[in-house]
Amino acid sequence: MTNVDDLQFGLETFGDILGDDNGGTLSGAASIRQIVKEGILADKLGIDVIGIGEHHRPDYSVSSPETVLAAIATATDKIKLATAVTVLSSDDPVRVYERFATLDALSNGRAQVMLGRGSFTESFPLFGYDLKNYDDLFEEKLDLYEQLRQEKPVTWSGNFRASLKDADVFPKTEHGLLDTYIGIGGSPESIIRTARYGYKVVLAIIGGQADRFAPYIKLYKQAAEKYNNPVLPITVHSHGFIADDENEAIEVAFKNIKANFDRIGQTRGWAPMSREQFDGETKTGSFYVGDPETVAKRIARTIKVLDLGRFDLVYGAGNQTAAQRERMIELYGSKVIPRVKEILAEEQA
Amino acid sequence: MTDIKRVGILGAGKVGIVLAELALKAGYEVRISGSGEIAKIAMTIDTLVPGAIAATNEVVVQNSDIVLLAMPLSRFKNNLATLLDGKLVIDAMNYWWETDGIREEVLDSTTSSSEQVQAYFKGATVVKTFNHMGYHNLQEDARPAGDAKRKALLVAGDDSAAVATVANFVDTMGFDTLIASNLAAGIMAEPGADMFGASVGKAVLQQLVDDFPESTLGKQISAQK
Numbered sequence: 059m060t061n062v063d064d065l066q067f068g069l070e071t072f073g074d075i076l077g078d079d080n081g082g083t084l085s086g087a088a089s090i091r092q093i094v095k096e097g098i099l100a101d102k103l104g105i106d107v108i109g110i111g112e113h114h115r116p117d118y119s120v121s122s123p124e125t126v127l128a129a130i131a132t133a134t135d136k137i138k139l140a141t142a143v144t145v146l147s148s149d150d151p152v153r154v155y156e157r158f159a160t161l162d163a164l165s166n167g168r169a170q171v172m173l174g175r176g177s178f179t180e181s182f183p184l185f186g187y188d189l190k191n192y193d194d195l196f197e198e199k200l201d202l203y204e205q206l207r208q209e210k211p212v213t214w215s216g217n218f219r220a221s222l223k224d225a226d227v228f229p230k231t232e233h234g235l236l237d238t239y240i241g242i243g244g245s246p247e248s249i250i251r252t253a254r255y256g257y258k259v260v261l262a263i264i265g266g267q268a269d270r271f272a273p274y275i276k277l278y279k280q281a282a283e284k285y286n287n288p289v290l291p292i293t294v295h296s297h298g299f300i301a302d303d304e305n306e307a308i309e310v311a312f313k314n315i316k317a318n319f320d321r322i323g324q325t326r327g328w329a330p331m332s333r334e335q336f337d338g339e340t341k342t343g344s345f346y347v348g349d350p351e352t353v354a355k356r357i358a359r360t361i362k363v364l365d366l367g368r369f370d371l372v373y374g375a376g377n378q379t380a381a382q383r384e385r386m387i388e389l390y391g392s393k394v395i396p397r398v399k400e401i402l403a404e405e406q407a
Numbered sequence: 408m409t410d411i412k413r414v415g416i417l418g419a420g421k422v423g424i425v426l427a428e429l430a431l432k433a434g435y436e437v438r439i440s441g442s443g444e445i446a447k448i449a450m451t452i453d454t455l456v457p458g459a460i461a462a463t464n465e466v467v468v469q470n471s472d473i474v475l476l477a478m479p480l481s482r483f484k485n486n487l488a489t490l491l492d493g494k495l496v497i498d499a500m501n502y503w504w505e506t507d508g509i510r511e512e513v514l515d516s517t518t519s520s521s522e523q524v525q526a527y528f529k530g531a532t533v534v535k536t537f538n539h540m541g542y543h544n545l546q547e548d549a550r551p552a553g554d555a556k557r558k559a560l561l562v563a564g565d566d567s568a569a570v571a572t573v574a575n576f577v578d579t580m581g582f583d584t585l586i587a588s589n590l591a592a593g594i595m596a597e598p599g600a601d602m603f604g605a606s607v608g609k610a611v612l613q614q615l616v617d618d619f620p621e622s623t624l625g626k627q628i629s630a631q632k
């Protein structure tokens with residue numbers, strides 16, 4: 059098991075539009091400024107990572123996460139800056155490299171690239187890609203990204219992008235290699251691919267018990283060995299909400315997580331979330347909701363069962379207010395994280 | 408009722424793996440394939456479902472008493488239409504935006520996806536089930552017969568003997584069953600229906616069936632007729 063002192067704790071937000079105090083919503087611009095404020099708060103509290111998602115929809119404010127991370131970068135000094143995720147399939151790997159190398163420069167080496175296929179499809183038509191090539195796009199672009207990441211001139215050709223001949227990309231990073239993760243939703247093939255590239259795994263566990271991913275982690279370890287790559291610490295990301303009072307946390311989370319899931323479900327054809335479903339997820343599933351003690355216990359358990367190196371709490375689902383979000387971050391940084399470490403240290407002793 | 412001993416699964420993704428796991432637990436001999444070479448899925452199968460045999464589509468089909476389709480819906484036509492001739496087939500596939508792309512390019516909008524699968528695999532007998540439950544529910548909610556918390560799956564088909572065999576098979580996999588009137592009625596379990604995503608007991612499932620005609624999708628369908 060990862061030594062307690064080496065465990066990392068992150069916060070991730072998808073950039074949901076905030077609610078205001080009168081039951082309305084803030085603008086996208088105001089929501090973005092709030093995220094910057096939260097990133098700075100998280101840094102002050104000693105939270106290890108802030109991750110920001112990329113969406114191209116009216117219910118989310120952030121389409122350009124590196125820009126928001128850049129703002130956080132120049133106002134903080136310790137917190138790592140991640141995307142959650144960068145939709146590589148509909149992006150240009152050259153641009154991805156350039157944006158992250160720039161973020162890495164601004165932050166003195168704190169950029170983390172989290173690549174994924176994304177769970178929305180808006181970016182495909184927007185950037186001129188065909189959803190039919192969903193799998194092939196990701197595979198091909200990952201191959202190019204990995205070559206660019208070596209920070210040496212690249213000669214490359216593929217099906218979805220102009221060829222490159224001795225192309226050199228800038229800026230170079232000061233430490234020579236962008237820290238790279240792949241966000242995975244549970245497909246065994248993605249696990250093996252991540253191990254093959256030697257990237258770190260971020261498992262998005264958004265429903266059901268975390269325990270069921272234990273075999274997938276075993277698969278990652280075996281695949282890493284097979285490809286002679288180091289076995290790197292695993293991250294899990296799951297939704298959550300924390301408030302001083304347990305019942306308040308549950309009610310706020312139910313309202314907001316339900317609103318978020320139902321809105322997405324509408325376009326995908328799944329039925330609205332029932333209270334029973336929500337309660338199941340908060341008791342033993344993948345929503346980390348409650349007062350600091352409850353949430354700490356559940357996170358500690360997940361870290362232990364899956365032997366994680368890092369846990370990222372996804373916050374802000376639905377239209378939470380700035381006050382709710384900030385209080386949640388304070389509780390996460392000042393109470394939950396220390397308590398998780400304490401629980402795990404007791405068990406390790 | 409056909410005696411089922413050997414289960415074949417086409418598709419070694421999230422759902423295929425869970426179905427393989429349940430079938431192994433139920434004591435069946437299990438073969439499973441992906442779209443490509445065996446080597447591509449061998450490690451996954453050895454690690455996640457030790458005991459299942461990784462094979463090619465052809466070998467899986469030849470050596471199975473029942474074949475489960477667990478590949479993306481947009482891919483089923485990549486297989487020869489004769490691949491499943493003479494076979495009892497469970498269609499667990501759904502239209503899913505993320506993998507399948509634009510719906511109209513994959514599916515005719517007037518019938519259930521399973522009817523289109525049946526129309527393509529003319530020589531097979533297709534029964535629809537395992538569709539409306541998410542794969543983690545399939546994995547976590549399987550329970551022995553008689554368990555008070557047991558969940559139920561809708562089973563839809565046109566051949567009553569095949570439906571009976573499949574219902575019995577689903578029961579051995581850990582779920583109660585509710586039989587729909589025919590394959591077309593399986594549309595009640597598809598994305599867009601209130602049943603989609605439901606992991607519920609038989610009584611609640613029955614309620615969803617009863618309420619279907621008055622649901623948004625139900626009204627839409629009756630308006631088309």
Ligand SMILES: NC(=O)c1ccc[n+]([C@@H]2O[C@H](COP(=O)([O-])OP(=O)(O)OC[C@H]3O[C@@H](n4cnc5c(N)ncnc54)[C@H](OP(=O)(O)O)[C@@H]3O)[C@@H](O)[C@H]2O)c1
Binds near residue numbers: 482483500506541
């Ligand atoms: N996810 C759920 O909760 C859920 C629940 C019920 C039903 N379903 C339905 O079940 C199906 C599978 O979903 P999934 O989530 O398991 O998808 P997935 O994780 O993407 O896995 C799909 C699998 O099918 C394989 N495949 C593709 N073409 C094939 C072919 N011609 N022959 C054999 N195998 C082939 C793929 O192999 P390669 O990687 O080699 O292409 C992959 O192993 C979909 O239709 C889905 O809508 C999903």
